[in-house]
Amino acid sequence: MPRISADLAALVQPTAAPAQRPGALGPTRLPTTPASPLPTAKAPPDDSVSLSGAGALSARAASTPSSLAEVEALVKGIRADLTGLSAGASALAGTRSRLDGILGSIAKIADAPDADAVKRLADPATDAFNFSLTYLAPQIASARVRSYKLSVAEGRDVNATVTQSAQTAALRLSFAAPNLQLGGTNGTFVFEVQGARGSVQLSFSSGTSIANIAVTVNFFTQSTGVHATLSGGGVRLDSVGYGSDEFVRVRVVNPSSIKGGGIYQYQADNANAVNPKNGTSYSAAINGVTDHGQDIAGTIDGITGVGRGLTLSIPKDSIDVDFTFTAAGAQRLASFRAFHLLRIS
Numbered sequence: 001m002p003r004i005s006a007d008l009a010a011l012v013q014p015t016a017a018p019a020q021r022p023g024a025l026g027p028t029r030l031p032t033t034p035a036s037p038l039p040t041a042k043a044p045p046d047d048s049v050s051l052s053g054a055g056a057l058s059a060r061a062a063s064t065p066s067s068l069a070e071v072e073a074l075v076k077g078i079r080a081d082l083t084g085l086s087a088g089a090s091a092l093a094g095t096r097s098r099l100d101g102i103l104g105s106i107a108k109i110a111d112a113p114d115a116d117a118v119k120r121l122a123d124p125a126t127d128a129f130n131f132s133l134t135y136l137a138p139q140i141a142s143a144r145v146r147s148y149k150l151s152v153a154e155g156r157d158v159n160a161t162v163t164q165s166a167q168t169a170a171l172r173l174s175f176a177a178p179n180l181q182l183g184g185t186n187g188t189f190v191f192e193v194q195g196a197r198g199s200v201q202l203s204f205s206s207g208t209s210i211a212n213i214a215v216t217v218n219f220f221t222q223s224t225g226v227h228a229t230l231s232g233g234g235v236r237l238d239s240v241g242y243g244s245d246e247f248v249r250v251r252v253v254n255p256s257s258i259k260g261g262g263i264y265q266y267q268a269d270n271a272n273a274v275n276p277k278n279g280t281s282y283s284a285a286i287n288g289v290t291d292h293g294q295d296i297a298g299t300i301d302g303i304t305g306v307g308r309g310l311t312l313s314i315p316k317d318s319i320d321v322d323f324t325f326t327a328a329g330a331q332r333l334a335s336f337r338a339f340h341l342l343r344i345s
Contacts, residue, residue, distance in 0.1 A: 141324045160312070171289060172237070173261070176260025189206075189208075217237065245309065295309060
């Protein structure tokens with residue numbers, strides 16, 4: 001069984017430890033979502049819209065009627081009104097043009113297979129709808145539009161391109177056998193694990209199983225921000241979050257003449273493949289080995305965005321948009337339709 005060094009009590013308070021206790025390792029999945037959210041953004045202005053998940057609205061919002069029958073009734077009513085307008089009446093030409101545009105948009109909504117996901121945000125001051133999002137791609141966990149240069153009743157598809165995937169920070173601890181093999185029977189292998197939340201120093205005796213090392217690291221995930229999984233006879237350490245603010249660092253305090261193995265980084269273009277040329281022996285890791293996460297990068301409607309973790313943003317006056325991708329969506333380099341945006345008023 002692993003022995004935790006005396007320094008552990010000073011580094012980790014009992015209240016900081018999760019309910020989990022060392023035991024069965026459990027699923028060996030890599031984390032798919034950050035354990036801690038990005039700093040909360042400021043509340044959007046009244047003419048913004050925000051969607052989460054499969055179309056759930058966040059912030060101040062009011063949804064369109066869920067029944068398409070009501071939408072169809074609106075279409076019929078407006079068409080009846082338009083029938084009575086004189087085509088030659090210049091005073092009504094602008095009104096007719098605007099209503100025609102709204103009709104076209106409503107018709108698209110009525111015909112959309114995902115019509116129930118249509119959401120709108122009302123301006124409390126005027127009780128008018130400013131933007132409507134009628135589609136949200138599955139790659140997007142949430143989207144927020146604070147401003148977009150569109151005329152009233154004008155709609156358009158907003159497209160996104162991922163040019164660089166978001167990644168966790170990751171290191172691999174490689175071992176020569178399923179159990180620790182140290183130089184002496186009384187030896188103790190001591191190393192420090194550090195992440196964005198803090199650090200912990202762990203001690204293991206000869207014969208400790210690799211699985212037990214992973215379990216112990218996970219016991220302190222809430223304190224360190226580092227999660228461990230068994231991987232091909234070794235232990236993979238991942239940050240719980242994505243992006244350049246995340247990191248994983250391993251510093252060996254006492255290698256105790258450990259036999260074989262070392263600390264490896266993963267390839268820059270393949271987060272699941274170890275870089276065999278970038279390994280450090282445990283005896284040479286007294287100053288630590290560190291890996292940082294990677295921010296997503298890409299464009300929104302052809303404009304280069306600012307990436308942070310899983311979120312891609314364009315903070316401009318004419319276009320103020322941000323997307324937060326799902327972990328899976330942030331791994332694929334691709335161009336796709338993010339959502340359809342309609343300016344209502």
